[in-house]
Amino acid sequence: MPVLVSYPGVYIEEVPSGVRTITGVATSIGAFVDFFAQGPMNEATRILSFADFERQFGGLDTRSEASYAIQQFFLNGGGEAYVVRTTSTTSTKAATPAAIAMQDKVGGSTVLTATARSAGAWGNGIRMEVDYATSQPGQFNLTVTRVVTVQGKQQVAATESFRNLVVDNTKPNDAAAVVGDGSKLITLTSTTGNRPAQTGTVSKGNPDPTAPVAADTLDVTLGANKFPTKPLGTAQTTLAGLASVLQGLIQAADKSLANATVTVTGSASSTTWLVVKAGTSNPADFLVLGGAIATKLGFDPAQQNVQQYALGGLAVQAQALPGASQMSGSDGTWDPAGDGPGVAGGILGNQAAKTGIWALQDVDLFNILCVPVTANLPDDQAFAVATEAEQICTLRRAMYILDMPQGSTGRDDPDGVMTWLDKNATLRSKNSALYFPRVDIPDPLNGFRLRASPPSGTVAGLWARIDGSRGVWKAPAGTEATLTGVQSLEYKLTDGENGILNPLAINCLRTFPIFGTVCWGARTLNGADQQADEYKYVPVRRLALYIEESLFRGTQWVVFEPNDEPLWSQIRLNVGAFMHNLFRQGAFQGQTPQQAYFVKCDKDTTTQNDIDLGIVNIIVGFAPLKPAEFVVIQIQQIAGDIVT
Secondary structure, three states, rough: OOOOOOOOOOOOOOOOOOOOOOOOOOOOEEEEEEEOOOOOOOOOOEEHHHHHHHHHHHOOOOOHHHHHHHHHHOOOOOOEEEEOOOOOOOOOOOOOOOOOEEEEOOOOEEEEEEEEEEHHHHHHHHEEEEEEOOOOOEEEEEEEEEEEOOOOEEEEEEEEEEEEEOOOOOOOOOOHHHOOOOOOOOEEEEEOOOOOOOOOOEEEEEOOOOOOOOOOEEEEEEEOOOEEEEOOOOOOOHHHHHHHHHHHHHHHHHHHOOOOOOEEOOOOOEEEEEEEEEEOOOOOEEEEOOOOHHHHHHHOOOOOOOOOOEHOOOOOOOOOOOOOOEOOEEOOOOOOOOOHHHHHHHHHHOOOOOOOOHHHOOOOOOOOOEEEHHHHHOOHHHHHHHHHHHHHHHOOOEEEEOOOOOOOOOOOOOHHHHHHHHHHHHHOOOOEEEEOOOEEEEEEOOOOEEEEEOHHHHHHHHHHHHHHHOOOOOOOOOOEOOOOOOEEEEEOOOHHHHHHHHHHHOEEEEEEEEEEEEEEEOEEEOOOOOOOOOOEEEHHHHHHOOOHHHHHHOOOHOOOOOOOOOOHHHHHHHHHHHHHHHHHHOOOOOOOOOEEEEEEOOOOOOOHHHHHHOOOOOOOEEEEOOOOOOOOOOOOOOOOOOOO
16 A cells, blocks of 8 residues: 655655465375274374374274374374274264263262263273362362273373362353363263262261260271271370271271271361271272261261262272262274174264264365275275275375275285285275285284284375475385384285286385385376376375465465456466475476476466456476386496497
8 A cells, every 4th residue: 555645754665575485285194094992083183193192092902903003103204193083883883981970969869970071991990089178168079080900900090170169050160061171081961950979978977077076986897897896095086086096997907908098078068077988999898887986976887988980880889989870981892894884884984974084074184094994894895995085085185095905814915915906996096005015013912922914004104204304205115215113024025026016006015135124116006007197106196285285275365366467476476486495305307497397377377258257277387206116227248448
C-alpha cells in the first residue's frame, strides 16, 4: 500500500520481496497398523522412539508382528512413526476394556463407573484408592495406580492423584471431568451425587485420634487363623498407639504379612479411621478385629478389609472392593487362521469412520506404511489388506512396503515368492515395494532365540537412515545398507537366484562376507523389466513424492492470488529456488540447472481460458538420478608394449 504523505520529509515503506521459501517435507515418517496389547484404539498415535512405543502400547508382544517391526524401525535409523492399534471385528474376539462400579458402601449404590482408557487386559492391573482426607466435607481424593508383573513380582508402573473431588457435573472439581481430562489410565462416569466408599478401612473408630483408650485386650483374626490375644500396655492409650501395636501384631503373626500396615487417617468431618492393608496376595488373608477394645472403639468385627478398587475383577479378595460390579479387560483373540474376516476387517477398518488403516487419514504426514501382520494372514485376507494399503498410500503420497503372506506351508524360497506375486500381479504399484526373504532377529521374549519376522520394519528404518545420511534420492541399497539387528536371513540367496528375482521387481536381502546382511535391491513393484515403468526405482519414486508433497504444501499461498504475470513470476522464483537447492545437493542429473530441472508458469502453461476458469498451471520437470544397478567392467588383454 502506498505511503500517505502529509509533511515534507523522508518516508520509509517496506516492500515485500515476493519470496516465499518452500521447505521440504520429511521423507521417512513410518506408519504401522496391527494388534497391540494396549494403547488408543483406531487412533494414529505419534511415537518418537521405541521407549515411547513401550510406554503407550506395551512394547514387544509375541502376538504382534508390528511390535517387532517397530523395534527394528528405530534400531535401523527411524526417528518418527505413527502407530494404529486395531482389534478383531468379530464381537466375541474383540478387545474389551476393564471396568468397575464404585459404590457408596459395600453392597450399596453405584456412584461412579471407572473404565480403563483403552481396551485390553492391561487394565486389569489398575488399582484405585479413595480417601476422605480433604479440605471440605463431602469431597474425596482418588489415587490411581497401575501395577505390572515383572519377572514374577508386582511393580508400580504409574501413579496418578486427584484431590478434593466431588460427584457433581456443575462443579469445576467434578470427578468425571477432572479425571477425564487428567488421567492417562481411566475415565469416570457418574451415576449419583454420593462419594465412593473409602478404601483400605476396617471400620469407623474414635472421632479423636488423641483421645485416651482404656487398656484392654485385642483379638486379631486373619482368615481362619486366630492369633493369641495380647494385652495392650497402658502406653498405647490413643488410637494412633493402637494402630502401631496392631501393625506389630499382624506383622509378627506371619512372615508373609511383613508389608502389612495400619495407619490412622482423618477426614474433613473429623471422622477417624484405622486403615489396614494386608500386604498379601492370599485371598484368605483379610482382616477382622474383635475383643472388648474393638467393641469400645466401634469396630465392626464382621467387616473384612477393603484394600482397593480393582478394575477387571481379577484382584484377590483382599485387594478388591466386595460387591462392586466389574468387567474384565481382554486383549481379544488375534488368530489369523481361525478368525476369518475378523483380522483383515480390523486392519481395513472403515474409511468413513476412520478406523483401522483409515485412522491414518487424520495424520498430517507419513511416508512409509508397514502392515507386517499380512505375513501371517491367509492369502485372500492379505490381498485385501495390501490393496487397501496401496490405495491410502496413493492418496497420501506415501510408499507401502508389502510383506508377503507365508501361507500354510511357508514361502521362504524364490519359487514361492515368484508364484505368489504372479497370482497377485494386481498388487504391483509404483507406490509399493516387496523385499525377500524374511529376517531372523533375536526375540527377548523367547530367551533371545531367533524369530522369523517380516522385513518391512527393518527396511523402513533403513530408508530413514539413508535419507538422513545421503538423501531421499540415494537408493537404500548396497554395501552401506546394512540391516541392523538382523542375525541371519530365512533363505540364503545365490547370485543366480538374485538374478531371477531382481528383473521381477523383487528386492533381495543378501548376506556377504565383511559387509554382513544388506539390502541388495531398490525397485518398486512396477520395476519389473517388462513393464519399463518410469518409476522403476524406489529412490526415483520417493524423490518424486517428496517434490510433490513439498510443492503442494509450499504453494498454498497461490490460491486466490491475481492470476497474471506478477503471480507467475513469483511462482517461478519460489519453485525454482526449491528445485535449485535440490540440484545443489546432488539430487538431479546434469552439470547445470538447465540440464537438471525446469519450472514453467507463464502464458504458455496458463491460457486465457484457464484464467477464466480460475486455474494456474505450473509445470515442474526434473532429471532424476538412477542407481547404478549393473556395473559392467570391460577387461581386455593386450600384447606388447603400451605406447604413451
